[in-house]
């Protein structure tokens with residue numbers, strides 16, 4: 115059955131016994147582009163079993179050998195950037211150039227993680243007992259970092275390759291095995307990426323990829339007793355997973371409502387450029403997108419005009435043509451965005467452009483004079499629609515930012531670095547960017563969300579540490 119992509123288990127590409135498939139709809143054509151296997155719970159059990167067995171010997175494989183394989187996979191991934199990027203274009207309507215960038219960035223991330231891993235996992239600690247009251251120098255404690263076991267990785271549709279390898283590479287370098295459940299939109303890109311690990315020659319069972327309906331295998335995977343850690347990036351599902359998961363470490367990144375606070379002394383050309391990049395790249399479908407502008411009233415008119423002029427220059431159309439604004443991932447997503455726009459319209463927001471939609475394609479829209487009673491002031495559209503709230507004091511801006519149930523990132527624009535630091539301290543978000551739009555990268559920086567934006571911290575180093583635990587051996591002297 116050449117039309118249906120196989121899933122990857124035990125070092126082989128397999129057909130599901132379910133004889134069922136899941137269709138991947140091209141967001142641009144709204145027609146079925148690919149089909150993947152709908153794996154059964156029994157198949158998941160088998161994958162878990164082989165992941166568990168394989169991990170035992172993988173943990174004993176020398177660290178430098180694990181790193182060598184990861185470097186190999188990174189090189190193969192970069193070699194195959196064109197066909198993988200093509201899948202990203204077809205499955206998630208990522209603009210062609212950005213799709214290539216995602217794959218290259220992923221290769222770099224895998225290599226960096228291998229390098230970082232050999233350093234931080236090659237070191238342990240040596241402690242002596244006599245620093246704690248009542249102890250003589252009779253106990254020597256040796257610590258090292260050991261793997262957790264089987265890691266379950268669930269990346270989102272917006273970076274199906276990059277946010278998969280940001281979980282795979284740290285898991286594998288640390289001696290874990292990994293089971294990947296890719297998002298439906300993005301599953302074929304992810305399967306191609308997994309093939310690069312296959313070609314690199316990882317032992318069977320170290321990496322597996324199961325595809326299927328969330329409703330059939332989602333809970334089954336996240337509640338599976340064979341899972342020793344879950345690394346998830348996505349939306350509300352993450353909150354549900356954290357309630358159902360067993361006693362395993364969780365790494366979660368669940369979206370945001372990143373605020374852009376603009377002070378009176380800000381370089382407004384710089385702000386406008388960052389609002390475009392931050393708010394509209396990949397049509398706003400990034401957790402770290404600028405999702406609300408909080409601008410001081412005295413500079414609001416000038417800023418809004420500058421942003422409007424830049425929006426007029428954005429190209430809108432298919433991802434194959436590398437347009438700036440491309441169709442959003444699904445019809446339900448487009449409908450949700452439209453609901454937020456209609457609500458803002460009814461409640462009196464100023465439309466800087468006419469609202470326009472064709473299928474899943476939504477033209478970029480700036481909504482001025484948004485007020486706190488509008489849904490768009492608080493909810494994340496995950497689309498090319500950006501609200502502007504005019505503020506009369508810095509405190510008002512900080513208050514709006516902190517009243518959100520999200521706390522991923524935020525940014526502040528001012529030439530006064532002292533003010534910027536104070537505002538950063540006051541903002542309840544995992545990261546604050548001064549004079550630039552929010553962003554996860556460079557990928558070795560810590561990346562974390564407060565409140566409903568997540569659990570734990572990511573970034574290369576933090577992810578390696580998170581996917582290990584400390585093991586001590588204490589030598590007791592006579």
Ligand code: G3P
Pocket residue numbers: 272273399400401402552553554555
């Ligand atoms: O939306 C996922 C989040 O990780 C964004 O990453 O690189 O666009 O800041 P980035």
